[in-house]
Amino acid sequence: MPTLTVITLTRNRFHRLADCLQRVLGQLEPGDEMLVIDTGSTDATRAHYAHWQHPRFRFLAHDGGGSWAEIRNRGVREARGELIAFLDDDCMAAPDWVARGKADLTTADAVGGIARPWGIRRLPGWWHPDMAWMVGLSVPGMVGPDAGRLHYPMTANLWVHAAVAREFPFQEIGGRLGGKVAEHYVAGREDAQWWATLRRAGCRTRIDPQLWVGHAIDPARLALPYLRERARLDGAAWAEREGTPDDLHHLAYAWWDHHLRAFAAPFREPDNLPAAWHYHQLMRRRHAAALVALTSRLGRRPRLIARAAVLARLARTGPRYLADRGRTAVHALIRPWIVSRPRRPRALVIERVAVIALGYLGDLVLLHCVLRGIMRENPRLGVYVLAPPAARTALGELPRLNLTLLPSLPPESREARDWLLRWLERIDPDAIVAPYLHGPWGVALASIRHPPRPIFAFDRDQGLRRRLHRERLGVRVHKHLELHEIDNLAHLMRVAGLAGDPSPALIRPPADAAERVARHPLMARPGPLVMLNPAAAHAQKEWTEERWAALLARLLAETDARVVINAFAPLRDLERAAEQAGERTLLLRAAPLPELVAWLERCHGLVTVDGGPQHLAHALDIPSITLYGPMDERRWADYWERPIHRTIRACTFDLTPDERRGLPENHMVALIPLEDVWRPLKELLDRWPREERRPVLTPPPASP
Numbered sequence: 001m002p003t004l005t006v007i008t009l010t011r012n013r014f015h016r017l018a019d020c021l022q023r024v025l026g027q028l029e030p031g032d033e034m035l036v037i038d039t040g041s042t043d044a045t046r047a048h049y050a051h052w053q054h055p056r057f058r059f060l061a062h063d064g065g066g067s068w069a070e071i072r073n074r075g076v077r078e079a080r081g082e083l084i085a086f087l088d089d090d091c092m093a094a095p096d097w098v099a100r101g102k103a104d105l106t107t108a109d110a111v112g113g114i115a116r117p118w119g120i121r122r123l124p125g126w127w128h129p130d131m132a133w134m135v136g137l138s139v140p141g142m143v144g145p146d147a148g149r150l151h152y153p154m155t156a157n158l159w160v161h162a163a164v165a166r167e168f169p170f171q172e173i174g175g176r177l178g179g180k181v182a183e184h185y186v187a188g189r190e191d192a193q194w195w196a197t198l199r200r201a202g203c204r205t206r207i208d209p210q211l212w213v214g215h216a217i218d219p220a221r222l223a224l225p226y227l228r229e230r231a232r233l234d235g236a237a238w239a240e241r242e243g244t245p246d247d248l249h250h251l252a253y254a255w256w257d258h259h260l261r262a263f264a265a266p267f268r269e270p271d272n273l274p275a276a277w278h279y280h281q282l283m284r285r286r287h288a289a290a291l292v293a294l295t296s297r298l299g300r301r302p303r304l305i306a307r308a309a310v311l312a313r314l315a316r317t318g319p320r321y322l323a324d325r326g327r328t329a330v331h332a333l334i335r336p337w338i339v340s341r342p343r344r345p346r347a348l349v350i351e352r353v354a355v356i357a358l359g360y361l362g363d364l365v366l367l368h369c370v371l372r373g374i375m376r377e378n379p380r381l382g383v384y385v386l387a388p389p390a391a392r393t394a395l396g397e398l399p400r401l402n403l404t405l406l407p408s409l410p411p412e413s414r415e416a417r418d419w420l421l422r423w424l425e426r427i428d429p430d431a432i433v434a435p436y437l438h439g440p441w442g443v444a445l446a447s448i449r450h451p452p453r454p455i456f457a458f459d460r461d462q463g464l465r466r467r468l469h470r471e472r473l474g475v476r477v478h479k480h481l482e483l484h485e486i487d488n489l490a491h492l493m494r495v496a497g498l499a500g501d502p503s504p505a506l507i508r509p510p511a512d513a514a515e516r517v518a519r520h521p522l523m524a525r526p527g528p529l530v531m532l533n534p535a536a537a538h539a540q541k542e543w544t545e546e547r548w549a550a551l552l553a554r555l556l557a558e559t560d561a562r563v564v565i566n567a568f569a570p571l572r573d574l575e576r577a578a579e580q581a582g583e584r585t586l587l588l589r590a591a592p593l594p595e596l597v598a599w600l601e602r603c604h605g606l607v608t609v610d611g612g613p614q615h616l617a618h619a620l621d622i623p624s625i626t627l628y629g630p631m632d633e634r635r636w637a638d639y640w641e642r643p644i645h646r647t648i649r650a651c652t653f654d655l656t657p658d659e660r661r662g663l664p665e666n667h668m669v670a671l672i673p674l675e676d677v678w679r680p681l682k683e684l685l686d687r688w689p690r691e692e693r694r695p696v697l698t699p700p701p702a703s704p
Helices: 014-025 045-049 068-078 097-104 129-135 162-167 180-184 190-200 224-242 247-268 270-299 303-339 361-377 414-427 440-446 467-471 485-495 511-518 545-558 572-584 593-602 612-620 674-687
Strands: 004-010 033-038 057-061 083-087 091-093 110-118 157-161 205-216 352-358 382-387 401-405 431-437 455-458 475-477 529-533 562-567 585-589 605-609 624-627 645-648
Touching: 004 014, 004 068, 004 097, 014 033, 014 045, 014 091, 014 097, 033 045, 033 068, 057 068, 068 083, 068 162, 068 190, 083 097, 083 162, 091 110, 097 110, 097 205, 110 190, 129 224, 129 270, 157 162, 157 205, 190 205, 224 270, 352 361, 352 414, 352 440, 361 382, 361 431, 361 485, 361 612, 382 414, 414 440, 431 440, 431 485, 440 467, 455 485, 475 485, 511 593, 529 545, 529 593, 545 562, 545 572, 545 674, 562 572, 562 593, 572 585, 585 593, 593 612, 605 612, 605 674, 612 624, 624 674, 645 674
Parallel strands: 004 033, 004 083, 033 057, 110 205, 352 382, 352 431, 382 401, 431 455, 455 475, 529 562, 529 605, 562 585, 605 624, 624 645
Antiparallel strands: 083 157, 091 205, 110 157
């Protein structure tokens, strides 16, 4: 069991600290310690604990001033344990706090816990739950899907590996010791910035709601004057911690939002009007302070000029905010007409179904798996699919499929909408299912006022950006973003009345493309054939070109593999490495999809970023190594979880927009080191040609 150091900073809380020590020291095991750092107490704390003897207790007196971040970093340097836990001196640990924290860190780099009220009989009648963070308590959002993302833990209950804490020290942000602010509140929230830094760096972070401490709150901190000052300080600290010039418009917009919502709060939360009112007033004060601080810091202007700049910004932003609210009100008025417009009733027996799949290559391959299972279970079902040209390859092997490709019409024109309506009327389907509506053709479908049947579509992540277009779809089925995309597609089909267990996709290259690949000189050379696919549809999915080139160089130097490179844009480093390799490499520049499938079918392995080629490899049973960044592998990895398909990630996929600010678009993928990709690729090539490439598939029983 790894050893633990509990770090506690204290100042003038002699009796609180005694209660805190009593609850922690009894839980520590041999080798563990509790390190208390006094930051300048004037009561009996230093005189008593400087000579207090306990086998698992150490006391340090810090007289050098400085920020809370500096003192915590000193505690990290002094720590002897392999794990570190931060605990406030007025917090009472749960009976299993140490054991649970150690267990949590076996699967995470950093863990945040919950801070509950302690010793408070009753909160003020005007108290709002979201005010909790102002007094050192956890907000309700710390128990839920946004815990650790939108709501960060505090150093009142924070666990981390010592090596991680030394690699990522706390950064000084305001709130230096010796002033009025430091006596009551550290304005900088360096713990919030530290948690965001860990997430940006790819560390494994999590929140454990059962890892709790009780936080004893001074009654003076529950007074409105303190909370108002706290909100102001926190806004100014946020501007210093994370503010950029781009935030000025956003903050001004948010100021109007909180200012006007404060007046509307009694109508939205009639059960506790004072709580709603005070919370919105505090948030308005926080945003106003952030505006002033950010304007002053960015422009280095005097305080008076900064306030004038803030007023000018608010004056410019106000009309925009009011216009947005007006559009929202108009949409609320017309929504009943949009949703309840007349349609033909839903058919009881489905003999013909129209599937509108305006998606990307990977979407179509996953749809293939679902349609194949449905068509097997319903042999008399007529399936009519409208899709982009990639569907010839992705869906072409399905029997009894009537495939129509998008025509060469301007999607925004009335002719396009009329063509869609005529296509639907000619089919006369019993159900219309539209899982993907990317691009202007999706908008054209959503603009049809009276489709022949209700359109079954997802409520989100279906490709439509405007809410007005999404509202016009007939039946919107909730998409579970934590489930695999195949499960979501199967659920959508079941709601429309089409049942069938998903089956692996059957994708084969055309005979002429397969013959051209077979005659290529590269196929006559010995050794395994590996495809590298640096091509990504979005910049946020791209691995760095330097690492692709390094991977190719290592592949050619340490193995006898032949390499096919599929690329869209020019990649100078990779092309130079390929030229030096001579006849062992082949560069495919924007190859036609049938040719890409033909080459991939011949490969013994694929290294790719998340995208269409990954799903083609799943369909062709080609071993694959996929590099993930902003997408969730729970949704897009191999549905049957075959061991020949590996996924690699170095950073959590759910970074918030605030956490992504200032980072490169491909930051999450760029964190993946070369060695993490080379290791599984080398293992794959070492097993060639002994391993079986086509295992028996058993569909899992997962469904939403």
